[in-house]
Amino acid sequence: xxxxxxxxxxxxxxxxxxxxAGLAAGCWVAVAGLDARGQLPFALPSWWPSGxxxxxxxxxxxxxxxxxxxxxxxxxxGCLTLGLLLLAGWLLAQTGPREPRRLTLRRPAPGAPGRxxxxxxxxxxxxxxxxxxxxxxxxxxxxxxxxxxxxSGGARRPRARVTVVLDTGADPRAVLTAxxxxxxTHARHSTGLxxxxxxxxxxxxxxxxxxxx
Amino acid sequence: xxxxxxPEPPKSPARGRAPHRAWxxxxxxxxxxxxxxxGACVMLLYDQVAMGYGQPAAPWRTHTKDWLxxxxxxxxxxxxxxxxxxxxxxxxxxxxxxxxxxxxxxxxPPAPSVRAVLDRAGATTLLREAALRTPGVTSxxxxxxxxxxxxxxxTVAYGxxxxxxxxxxxELLAATDRLGLxxxxxxxxxxxxxxxxxxxxxHAHGAPAGSEAR
Numbered sequence: 001x002x003x004x005x006x007x008x009x010x011x012x013x014x015x016x017x018x019x020x021a022g023l024a025a026g027c028w029v030a031v032a033g034l035d036a037r038g039q040l041p042f043a044l045p046s047w048w049p050s051g052x053x054x055x056x057x058x059x060x061x062x063x064x065x066x067x068x069x070x071x072x073x074x075x076x077x078g079c080l081t082l083g084l085l086l087l088a089g090w091l092l093a094q095t096g097p098r099e100p101r102r103l104t105l106r107r108p109a110p111g112a113p114g115r116x117x118x119x120x121x122x123x124x125x126x127x128x129x130x131x132x133x134x135x136x137x138x139x140x141x142x143x144x145x146x147x148x149x150x151x152s153g154g155a156r157r158p159r160a161r162v163t164v165v166l167d168t169g170a171d172p173r174a175v176l177t178a179x180x181x182x183x184x185t186h187a188r189h190s191t192g193l194x195x196x197x198x199x200x201x202x203x204x205x206x207x208x209x210x211x212x213x
Numbered sequence: 214x215x216x217x218x219x220p221e222p223p224k225s226p227a228r229g230r231a232p233h234r235a236w237x238x239x240x241x242x243x244x245x246x247x248x249x250x251x252g253a254c255v256m257l258l259y260d261q262v263a264m265g266y267g268q269p270a271a272p273w274r275t276h277t278k279d280w281l282x283x284x285x286x287x288x289x290x291x292x293x294x295x296x297x298x299x300x301x302x303x304x305x306x307x308x309x310x311x312x313x314x315x316x317x318x319x320x321x322p323p324a325p326s327v328r329a330v331l332d333r334a335g336a337t338t339l340l341r342e343a344a345l346r347t348p349g350v351t352s353x354x355x356x357x358x359x360x361x362x363x364x365x366x367x368t369v370a371y372g373x374x375x376x377x378x379x380x381x382x383x384e385l386l387a388a389t390d391r392l393g394l395x396x397x398x399x400x401x402x403x404x405x406x407x408x409x410x411x412x413x414x415x416h417a418h419g420a421p422a423g424s425e426a427r
Contacts (some may be wrong), residue, residue, distance in 0.1 A: 003236060011243040012236075012309045018246060019305025026299025033292040036285075052286035084254035091247035094240045097420055168342050170321065172331050175395025180323045197326045201317070204335030207342065 014090065022149050028053050097152035099127050099160075105158045106192030127151050127158070130187060137183040138162060143170030145205050149183070158191075161182065161197040168207045176200065235328065237313030242305070319362055321395045329393075333357050336392055340365065343388030348379035351407065363389070365400040370407045378404040 006199040014134045032052045034040045049056060067074055102124040138147035145165045153159040162183075166175060179200060251335075260271045284291055317330035336359045342398050344353035344365055349372035355362045365385060369377045382402060 007240075008236065008238045011239045015239060015242060015246070015305050016309035019302040019307075022298050022302030022305065023301070026295045026297070026302055029286065030292050030296035030299060031296065033286045033288070033415075036287045054281070054286060073261070073265060077258070077265075079259045080254055080261060084251060084258060085255060087247050087250040091244060091251060094244040094247070130425045166335065168338055170339070171391045172335075172339070173391055176320055176329050176393055177323050180327055182322060184324075184327070196366060198328070200320075200327060200329035202320070202329065202331045204332065204338045207338060 004097060010090070014153065025053075094193070098116055099131075100153070100155040100158065101127060101149055102155060103127055103130060103158055103191060105110070106162045114139070125191065129198070130191065131160075132185040134162070134187050137186065138164060141175060141177050141178045142180060143167050158193070158196065160196055161189065162198060162200045164200065164202050166202060168205060170204070174200050175202065219375060235314060235317070235319070235330070239308060239313060246399050247306075254410075301379055308422075317394075318393045318398075319355075320393045331392060331394065335362075336363075336394070339392060340385060340388055343384050344381060347377065347384045348372065350381060357398060360396065361398055362401065363401075364401045366403045366405070368407050370403050374404050378402060381389045 008052075027051075028049070031044070032110070035044060036052065058212045061067070064209065065077070103126075105125055130152050134149040135147045136143055138149065143166055145167050148163045150161045151158045152161060162179065164175065164179065166172060183196055184196060187193075237390055256271075256273075260274055264270055290312040316331075316333045318333055318336055320331055322328055330395060337355045340357070341353050341355040342369055344350055344355065347367075349369050350367045351370040353365060353367040354367075358364060365381075367377075368383060381404060382400070384404070389400065
């Protein structure tokens with residue numbers, strides 16, 4: 001949950017900033033070019049940078065003369081490496097959340113069903129075992145063609161992501177209710193988790209061509 | 214002409230208060246941009262290192278440099294590329310600032326910690342199947358637009374159009390209810406009798422005047 005929320009904000013912010021940068025650069029170059037051609041239908045405001053952006057940039061670069069210093073190649077290398085690392089990190093952040101290998105089981109405390117605490121040497125369960133059972137139970141529900149379950153989040157606070165493909169005659173509301181009452185509740189009970197936040201995605205199998213006219 | 218009808222409110226009390234719409238994480242555009250950036254960085258880095266070892270700059274680099282130096286800023290190519298860049302920038306900003314996820318219709322959550330969505334394509338399929346179950350309907354086209362509206366166009370092969378349309382309405386209301394959506398789409402039905410086949414015109418689907426039942 002936390003990871004996905006952070007990724008969400010990271011993506012949105014970076015996309016907005018890149019979009020803004022592209023818009024600004026594109027407008028600058030295009031307007032400067034049209035202005036030089038005399039094809040601009042309006043007068044530029046006084047604060048608009050005069051001259052073509054390329055000239056402005058190269059002039060400034062040449063004036064400052066960073067290329068003449070011997071640290072210039074190293075600086076370019078460093079910037080490129082840093083950029084590559086950051087971009088690779090951004091790319092890797094798009095892969096799905098990692099599945100914990102094992103889940104920590106909790107024993108429900110007597111009298112307080114919602115307050116199960118992990119024991120000092122709490123037993124653990126292989127995550128794939130639980131998700132496999134959940135998927136099998138979900139596929140057995142009426143109207144469900146197949147189901148896939150992935151558990152993400154930490155070992156103590158897992159999150160279930162369930163993708164269900166329904167038959168074309170299925171009743172999504174009934175399936176949703178059955179999923180919650182069945183696999184999700186069973187998973188909660190069998191792991192002793194107070195709640196298992198779940199994201200369910202229901203799809204429908206594409207119908208065959210049996211209704212040809 | 215055709216009716217815009219509100220389906221029966223489902224039994225859930227959450228009707229009218231749609232659950233918090235999940236914003237798309239925009240993983241696809243982010244991955245594409247990151248991948249492009251990584252590629253550019255790798256190419257530049259490789260070339261920079263090669264130049265550090267005394268190799269000449271790669272041809273693509275000298276070509277680009279020369280082209281940039283030789284092409285005046287008034288060139289149509291430069292202006293066109295800049296315009297495309299600006300449009301891409303606007304697109305990225307729109308992508309960043311809008312919720313997205315329009316193809317996932319939120320369902321009424323049966324439990325507070327559960328969030329469920331139904332694919333829009335799936336909803337379309339189910340509504341179409343429901344329309345085709347109605348006696349007299351031989352072909353149906355369903356178009357779920359946005360997240361609020363569903364347009365259903367059917368061809369009635371036999372029976373009275375108005376009666377078939379009423380039955381279809383019932384069937385679709387039930388089907389919409391069964392979808393379990395938090396914000397059920399409003400239905401717009403159009404029923405047209407099957408075209409009389411004179412000649413050989415498979416596209417004669419045009420509804421004669423007054424045949425769209427109210």
